Amino acid sequence: MLPDRLRNLSYLLARLPGVGEKTAQRFALHFIGEGRGLATDLGQALSELDAQIGTCEHCGNIAEYDADGRAVCKVCSDDRRDPRLLCIVAKIQHLLAVENSGAMRGRYFVLGQLLSPLDGIGPDELPIQRLKERIRAAGVTEIIVATPPSVDGEATALFLARELAHLDLTISRIASGVPHGGDLEFADRITLGRAIDGRRGMDTPR
Numbered sequence: 323m324l325p326d327r328l329r330n331l332s333y334l335l336a337r338l339p340g341v342g343e344k345t346a347q348r349f350a351l352h353f354i355g356e357g358r359g360l361a362t363d364l365g366q367a368l369s370e371l372d373a374q375i376g377t378c379e380h381c382g383n384i385a386e387y388d389a390d391g392r393a394v395c396k397v398c399s400d401d402r403r404d405p406r407l408l409c410i411v412a413k414i415q416h417l418l419a420v421e422n423s424g425a426m427r428g429r430y431f432v433l434g435q436l437l438s439p440l441d442g443i444g445p446d447e448l449p450i451q452r453l454k455e456r457i458r459a460a461g462v463t464e465i466i467v468a469t470p471p472s473v474d475g476e477a478t479a480l481f482l483a484r485e486l487a488h489l490d491l492t493i494s495r496i497a498s499g500v501p502h503g504g505d506l507e508f509a510d511r512i513t514l515g516r517a518i519d520g521r522r523g524m525d526t527p528r
């Protein structure tokens with residue numbers, strides 16, 4: 323029924339998280355109806371995305387490339403942040419959630435993923451070397467592990483505590499309050515803020 327271009331657009335839109343086939347088609351039709359101008363603006367914003375937005379070379383957060391092609395995020399370039407305090411998160415969405423809570427005055431490190439033996443994600447898949455370099459380079463003295471309160475999140479937190487045990491660090495884990503198995507991304511900011519304020523020290527077995 324639909325012209326090829328529109329069908330292709332629907333197909334692409336349906337690959338977005340939370341967008342089903344019907345919604346994708348509704349979006350596609352919107353662009354050729356009342357949303358005509360929007361299509362051009364959106365197209366331009368999207369086409370510039372790959373070239374201009376990357377991940378921060380220090381922490382893995384979203385960052386814009388500067389004129390020299392380097393990407394340093396707003397948190398890492400903010401001098402008012404405490405460089406000795408580092409919050410480790412699994413995903414950028416979690417960094418944004420923690421940041422939104424307003425309880426974090428340090429900086430971040432994004433792991434990219436959690437340990438997940440069932441999905442074949444082992445210790446080698448985590449950027450531990452980069453994390454250690456970052457800790458050394460920034461003179462970090464305190465680590466807050468803000469991985470989610472899930473099986474994988476707990477396993478990752480324990481793994482990190484063990485990996486970093488030989489460094490001279492205080493390591494704490496965000497307090498419960500975020501429901502077990504719940505995603506940090508969807509925790510409200512007050513709950514998350516309390517979880518960070520109420521963090522507990524982790525044993526660091528040697």
Ligand SMILES: [Zn+2]
Nearest residue numbers: 378381395398
């Ligand atoms: Zn950064």
